[in-house]
Amino acid sequence: MQTITVNELKAKIDAGEQVNLVDVREPHENAEFNIGGILLPLGKVQTMQVDEIEDLKDAEVYIYCRSGNRSGQACLILETMGFSNVVNVTGGMLAWQEQIGR
Numbered sequence: 026m027q028t029i030t031v032n033e034l035k036a037k038i039d040a041g042e043q044v045n046l047v048d049v050r051e052p053h054e055n056a057e058f059n060i061g062g063i064l065l066p067l068g069k070v071q072t073m074q075v076d077e078i079e080d081l082k083d084a085e086v087y088i089y090c091r092s093g094n095r096s097g098q099a100c101l102i103l104e105t106m107g108f109s110n111v112v113n114v115t116g117g118m119l120a121w122q123e124q125i126g127r
Contacts, residue, residue, distance in 0.1 A: 026100045027112045031121045034087060034114055045086045047078055049099045050118070054091060058118060058127060062087075067095045070102050082108050089114035089121075 037044055038060075046062030048055050055064045063077055067090070078086065086108060090096040093115045100111040116124075 026097070026104065027110075028115045029087065029112050030115055031117075031124055035121075035125050045078075045081050045084050047081075047086055047088050047099075049088060049090045049095050054118075058122065060089070060118075060121065062089060065099075067099055070099045073102075073106060075103070075106065078108075083110070085110045085112060087112045087114055090117045092119050093117045 034044070046060060048059055048062035048064050049067040049070060050064075051066055052064060065075065065077055069075065086103070088096040088099050088103070088111055090099075093113060094117075096117060097113050100113045103111050114121075
């Protein structure tokens with residue numbers, strides 16, 4: 026599993042790069058603050074209900090959560106399901122809000 030910092034990810038977004046973002050937090054967390062990713066709670070990933078992102082199996086996909094823990098778990102599960110290029114956003118949205126803001 027690869028990792029990326031929130032600052033590196035923000036630089037890619039600011040540069041206009043195509044980034045595939047997946048938020049594995051719960052809906053209420055996503056409603057409070059999000060950076061535009063597809064909402065796919067970790068529970069769905071754990072039960073392999075990933076139809077929303079099935080077409081991204083061969084694409085680079087940035088997985089984020091609140092702190093980087095759930096997204097790390099999601100990355101490992103997605104790799105076993107054949108996703109070849111998942112990237113864990115270290116520090117998650119806590120780091121994003123602390124270092125970048127809203």
